[in-house]
Amino acid sequence: MVHDSVVRIGLVLPDVLGTYGDSGNATVLLKRLEWRGIRGEVVQLGVGDPVPNSLDIYLLGGGEDRAQTLAVSHLTEHPGMQQAAANGAVVMAVCAGLQILGEDFTGSDGVTHGGLGLLDVRTTPGSSTRAVGELLTLPDKELFADPMTGFENHQGHTQLGASARPLSRVVYGTGNGEGHDGAYQGHVLGTYMHGPVLARNPAFADLMLTWAVGSPLAPIDIPAISQLRNERRRAVQQMANRRKRLLRF
Amino acid sequence: MVVGGFGNLMAESVRVDDRWLMDRASTGVDEVSTAQGGDLPARTAAAVVAGNLAAKLSKVAGGGGGIIGGRVTLALDPNALGRLCRDRTVALVTGTNGKTTTTMMLARAMSVLQPVATNHSGANMPDGLVAALSTDQAAPLAVLEIDENYLPKISDAVQPAVIVLLNLSRDQMDRVGEVRHTERNLRTAIARLRDTTVVANCDDVLVTSAATEADSVIWVSAGGNWRGDSTSCPRCGMRVHVCVTDGTVTDWYCDCGFRRPTPTWAVREGLMTTPSGECFELALRLPGSANEADATLALAAATHLSVPLKPALDRIRTITGVGGRYTTVSRNGRIVRILLAKNPAGWAETLPLLREDTSRPIIIAVNGREADGRDLSWLWDIPFEQLAGRQVLATGERSADLAVRLTYAGVQHTHVPDPYQAIDGVDPGSVELVANYTAFRDLKSGLSNGA
Ligand SMILES: [Zn+2]
Numbered sequence: 231m232v233h234d235s236v237v238r239i240g241l242v243l244p245d246v247l248g249t250y251g252d253s254g255n256a257t258v259l260l261k262r263l264e265w266r267g268i269r270g271e272v273v274q275l276g277v278g279d280p281v282p283n284s285l286d287i288y289l290l291g292g293g294e295d296r297a298q299t300l301a302v303s304h305l306t307e308h309p310g311m312q313q314a315a316a317n318g319a320v321v322m323a324v325c326a327g328l329q330i331l332g333e334d335f336t337g338s339d340g341v342t343h344g345g346l347g348l349l350d351v352r353t354t355p356g357s358s359t360r361a362v363g364e365l366l367t368l369p370d371k372e373l374f375a376d377p378m379t380g381f382e383n384h385q386g387h388t389q390l391g392a393s394a395r396p397l398s399r400v401v402y403g404t405g406n407g408e409g410h411d412g413a414y415q416g417h418v419l420g421t422y423m424h425g426p427v428l429a430r431n432p433a434f435a436d437l438m439l440t441w442a443v444g445s446p447l448a449p450i451d452i453p454a455i456s457q458l459r460n461e462r463r464r465a466v467q468q469m470a471n472r473r474k475r476l477l478r479f
Numbered sequence: 480m481v482v483g484g485f486g487n488l489m490a491e492s493v494r495v496d497d498r499w500l501m502d503r504a505s506t507g508v509d510e511v512s513t514a515q516g517g518d519l520p521a522r523t524a525a526a527v528v529a530g531n532l533a534a535k536l537s538k539v540a541g542g543g544g545g546i547i548g549g550r551v552t553l554a555l556d557p558n559a560l561g562r563l564c565r566d567r568t569v570a571l572v573t574g575t576n577g578k579t580t581t582t583m584m585l586a587r588a589m590s591v592l593q594p595v596a597t598n599h600s601g602a603n604m605p606d607g608l609v610a611a612l613s614t615d616q617a618a619p620l621a622v623l624e625i626d627e628n629y630l631p632k633i634s635d636a637v638q639p640a641v642i643v644l645l646n647l648s649r650d651q652m653d654r655v656g657e658v659r660h661t662e663r664n665l666r667t668a669i670a671r672l673r674d675t676t677v678v679a680n681c682d683d684v685l686v687t688s689a690a691t692e693a694d695s696v697i698w699v700s701a702g703g704n705w706r707g708d709s710t711s712c713p714r715c716g717m718r719v720h721v722c723v724t725d726g727t728v729t730d731w732y733c734d735c736g737f738r739r740p741t742p743t744w745a746v747r748e749g750l751m752t753t754p755s756g757e758c759f760e761l762a763l764r765l766p767g768s769a770n771e772a773d774a775t776l777a778l779a780a781a782t783h784l785s786v787p788l789k790p791a792l793d794r795i796r797t798i799t800g801v802g803g804r805y806t807t808v809s810r811n812g813r814i815v816r817i818l819l820a821k822n823p824a825g826w827a828e829t830l831p832l833l834r835e836d837t838s839r840p841i842i843i844a845v846n847g848r849e850a851d852g853r854d855l856s857w858l859w860d861i862p863f864e865q866l867a868g869r870q871v872l873a874t875g876e877r878s879a880d881l882a883v884r885l886t887y888a889g890v891q892h893t894h895v896p897d898p899y900q901a902i903d904g905v906d907p908g909s910v911e912l913v914a915n916y917t918a919f920r921d922l923k924s925g926l927s928n929g930a
Contacts, residue, residue: 245718246711246716249649249657250856250857251858252856253859253860254856254860258887276718277717277718278718294659363853364853381853381854381855381856424854424856425855426856429883430883454879454882458879458882458883461879
């Protein structure tokens with residue numbers, strides 16, 4: 231896609247959708263650009279601020295029910311992100327953010343709210359127990375190869391329609407609730423993974439940056455990240471062993 | 480008051496047990512008073528005896544003692560907490576950060592008047608409270624630290640004279656749910672109470688929302704460096720506008736009409752202003768603005784309960800450490816100052832302390848056990864970027880998460896998972912050790928036992 235010399239990253243409504251350190255996703259993207267000598271910039275788009283349609287990447291984090299309805303009404307009133315997505319900009323949303331990108335979502339009070347319609351998914355309250363814990367998945371082969379690791383904390387059950395593809399297949403954890411985690415449709419991506427997800431999954435971060443920059447990026451090897459990924463994978467393996475469960479890779 | 484012969488007999492046993500426990504109490508109880516317990520209902524008295532016995536047996540077996548005893552007492556008499564508080568003046572202290580410190584400060588201040596029962600050890604759930612109250616039944620005053628998620632249950636049971644509400648921010652999210660949910664539960668609980676005065680930090684938006692429901696509120700401008708959890712209004716969800724003058728929050732409001740109340744007490748840079756407009760230098764021996772905030776809230780509560788201000792402040796000034804915090808421990812020529820920071824708000828108060836002497840190495844210890852919260856994503860809400868240029872070591876059971884965070888913060892660091900090796904890895908001299916909950920607890924006891 232066409233962009234000027236600066237990759238502009240929008241942190242969408244961090245004041246209401248930023249419960250779980252998800253703003254760290256912007257930090258990760260910015261740093262991975264900087265390490266490659268590419269200029270980047272993070273734009274905070276708070277409640278009440280207009281949403282420009284000129285950014286390269288839009289990030290949405292987790293939040294609670296009320297924050298979701300507030301976010302939908304704000305983003306409907308200021309549709310810059312949806313306009314940008316229609317032109318190929320990258321949108322990545324976590325947890326509550328994933329849910330509002332969908333066609334609709336039903337809160338814990340049983341009320342169904344219309345979503346932003348960027349992803350063909352619908353979310354309803356899942357089982358009575360919250361899905362809380364490590365989530366380990368294998369991404370869609372079209373995207374990248376490395377397994378995904380994150381921490382989920384939600385009660386939503388997300389079903390995909392015909393236009394959306396699952397982001398990854400669950401090896402350990404709950405995810406959407408039907409054996410997959412998240413969804414993607416073009417350059418719009420959603421996941422239940424906190425952690426933040428891009429800190430734990432550099433391949434996912436680089437996929438988004440490659441889309442935004444429009445050309446392949448030099449690989450970066452950071453031993454600390456490999457060590458964290460291995461450690462989280464071992465932790466999941468131990469939990470699975472304790473529950474006498476086999477991990478299906 | 481119905482006390483039969485059986486009750487009196489039980490009371491005798493209680494006294495013996497209490498002495499046994501007092502002698503062995505590992506946490507310093509300020510005001511040791513002889514337990515009498517003669518006016519407890521028989522069922523509670525019997526339950527307390529059984530609980531104390533269980534505590535004793537647990538200690539003999541090498542366990543923690545008190546909490547087990549509290550658990551037994553509660554199992555035998557679910558209303559024990561209310562009964563143990565019935566004839567006392569009770570102050571509850573709750574909030575995310577500073578509970579233990581403020582409880583100790585308020586207990587010291589209240590001890591100007593009469594003996595105070597208190598839970599010093601951070602045992603702030605119902606079993607811990609029953610344990611503390613059972614071992615000190617004669618004290619007419621009680622100052623109790625309460626886990627914020629247990630406050631509704633406990634305030635219903637004890638009908639406190641005062642609740643001190645310090646601050647509310649995200650902590651251990653995967654375990655207890657979101658802070659806004661906590662605020663709504665506190666709000667409902669406070670609305671149910673009659674004749675309770677809430678002493679609340681009006682610079683904290685979430686605290687203000689919960690405290691507003693009280694029959695009577697004393698507002699304290701206690702400041703706070705962390706506002707990440709209250710940028711949206713707890714009443715309507717819109718953005719809260721914050722007015723900042725010279726780096727200090729002076730006012731906040733929401734378009735829905737919810738806004739900062741006018742405080743009667745305030746503290747800034749060590750100077751406290753009272754409702755009469757008098758100004759005092761706090762001159763605490765504990766460092767940092769968080770302790771000054773806690774002291775001011777404690778003094779507002781104490782004076783409301785008729786303690787004269789000056790002796791109350793004098794007692795608070797005698798505190799030099801709280802559960803091992805801020806104290807220094809030596810190990811192989813390293814003089815280690817141990818600081819507790821278990822969430823972004825705690826870190827916001829800790830970062831200024833680390834600037835006191837920029838030549839000191841900083842060791843950061845992070846665990847991710849149940850009590851810490853297993854989700855470490857809060858590390859990304861801390862501006863570790865400020866530590867760039869310092870000597871930093873990442874340690875603890877989840878130091879791999881910290882190492883990645885520091886890498887992205889542009890902070891050069893050494894990753895040494897074993898905390899003792901990390902301490903030995905810096906040059907002899909002063910070193911700062913910042914640890915989250917279980918890391919702090921384990922290192923505090925390990926270092927003081929010469930590990
Ligand atoms: Zn409002």
